Amino acid sequence: MxxxxxxxxxxxxxGDFAGRxxxxxxxxxxxxxxGTVHHEVVHFELAPDGRIDRHLHAFExxxxxxxxxxxxxxxxxxxxxxxxxxLWLEFGVAxxxxxxxxxxxxxxxxxxxxPGADLEDTVVTEGAGAAPExxxxxxxxxxxxxxxxxxxxxxxxxxxxxxxxxxxxxxxDLGASQFVLMALRYVPGGxxxxxxxxxxxxxxxxxxxxxxxxxxxTYTLGAGDxxxxxxxxxxxxxxxxxxxxxxxxxxxxxxxxxxxxRYRGDWERLVGPG
Numbered sequence: 001m002x003x004x005x006x007x008x009x010x011x012x013x014x015g016d017f018a019g020r021x022x023x024x025x026x027x028x029x030x031x032x033x034x035g036t037v038h039h040e041v042v043h044f045e046l047a048p049d050g051r052i053d054r055h056l057h058a059f060e061x062x063x064x065x066x067x068x069x070x071x072x073x074x075x076x077x078x079x080x081x082x083x084x085x086x087l088w089l090e091f092g093v094a095x096x097x098x099x100x101x102x103x104x105x106x107x108x109x110x111x112x113x114x115p116g117a118d119l120e121d122t123v124v125t126e127g128a129g130a131a132p133e134x135x136x137x138x139x140x141x142x143x144x145x146x147x148x149x150x151x152x153x154x155x156x157x158x159x160x161x162x163x164x165x166x167x168x169x170x171x172x173d174l175g176a177s178q179f180v181l182m183a184l185r186y187v188p189g190g191x192x193x194x195x196x197x198x199x200x201x202x203x204x205x206x207x208x209x210x211x212x213x214x215x216x217x218t219y220t221l222g223a224g225d226x227x228x229x230x231x232x233x234x235x236x237x238x239x240x241x242x243x244x245x246x247x248x249x250x251x252x253x254x255x256x257x258x259x260x261x262r263y264r265g266d267w268e269r270l271v272g273p274g
Contacts, residue, residue: 001230002214003030007043008224015042016055016122023050023099030202030228032116037231039112039179039252041202046070046099046106054096056129058121059111060178062170063087064141064248066206068105071098075135081107086181087138088170092130108204110170112178112252137174141167141183143246149187160263163190163239172254179252186210186239194236195263199253201235202228208245211238234264 010027017024023046031040046052054073063072064086072079072087074095081087089095099105115121146165163186170181194213203212209222213236214229221227229235239245 001035002217002233002235003034003036003228004212004214004219004221004225005029005227006225010043017052017124020053020055020124021051023047024052029204029226032114034228035230036114036200036228038200039110039114039202039250040116041204041226041228041250042109042111043204044107044109045104046097047104048099048102050099052097053124054094054126055122055124056092056094056127057089057111057115057123058091058119059113059115060091060176061089062108062110062176062179062181063089064108064110064169064181066106066108068099068103069101070105070107071100072096073098075131079136079138081138084141085138086141086169087136088174088176089136090130090132090134090175093132093135094125094127094129108248110179110181110202110250110252114252134175139169139174141169143185146183146185149185149190160193160195160261160266161191163187164192176254178254179250180254182249182251183246184249185244185246186237187244188239188242190245191238192236193263193265194234195261196232196234197229197251197255197261198231198259199251199255200228200230202226202250203247204249205245205247207247208239208243209241210245210247211240212236213238
């Protein structure tokens with residue numbers, strides 16, 4: 001199963017924040033309503049002087065700023081985030097978001113476990129919320145942080161991956177237990193062959209163009225496009241353009257320590273002729 005979309009064609013919906021925000025445009029890229037089981041990814045845009053009232057969630061969350069700047073008030077501190085800054089928030093930590101700049105700000109939010117279960121998992125409140133020892137951590141991504149393109153970015157990938165660079169952003173090292181957020185880039189000709197996982201993946205493209213084969217269907221995707229691939233959803237990616245392609249990728253649940261990928265070609269070679 002998979003979902004494919006374009007940001008500009010995704011309908012806005014304030015969701016749980018209806019009536020508790022000012023200047024917000026919220027677009028769910030993929031969520032429970034579109035078939036996800038383990039996580040959701042939502043695109044937010046907040047106008048100048050916009051705000052989202054103080055609230056807390058019954059899930060972990062990641063914020064990645066795409067453009068502009070925003071302020072997050074949480075755990076007795078104010079974190080000012082600009083483009084390519086990111087933040088991991090622990091379960092139940094109350095926070096409010098505002099845009100005091102003169103320009104809009106856009107960001108992605110990753111949430112896991114998947115919101116919308118039989119639990120009021122997003123609550124707008126002035127209550128204290130959770131107070132864990134580590135309520136949040138932040139970081140910054142720079143394209144220069146990506147390693148040189150390689151055929152060996154993934155353990156056990158063999159000849160299945162080429163021309164790829166990856167940088168882990170939100171993962172257990174940052175404190176997350178429910179999902180992974182990473183940045184990837186493929187140079188022209190870069191690819192990963194057809195494979196599946198025991199976890200979901202989401203992709204949001206920020207630069208360039210990619211050919212994606214999802215459950216046998218072929219798509220050409222560029223900046224502002226996205227897709228989600230469910231557990232056991234076969235997919236392959238190839239950069240057939242003359243320029244690099246770059247995206248943000250999510251995984252939930254976090255991958256196991258072994259057998260993270262199942263490549264169709266490897267399995268068929270192992271099995272041999274029928």
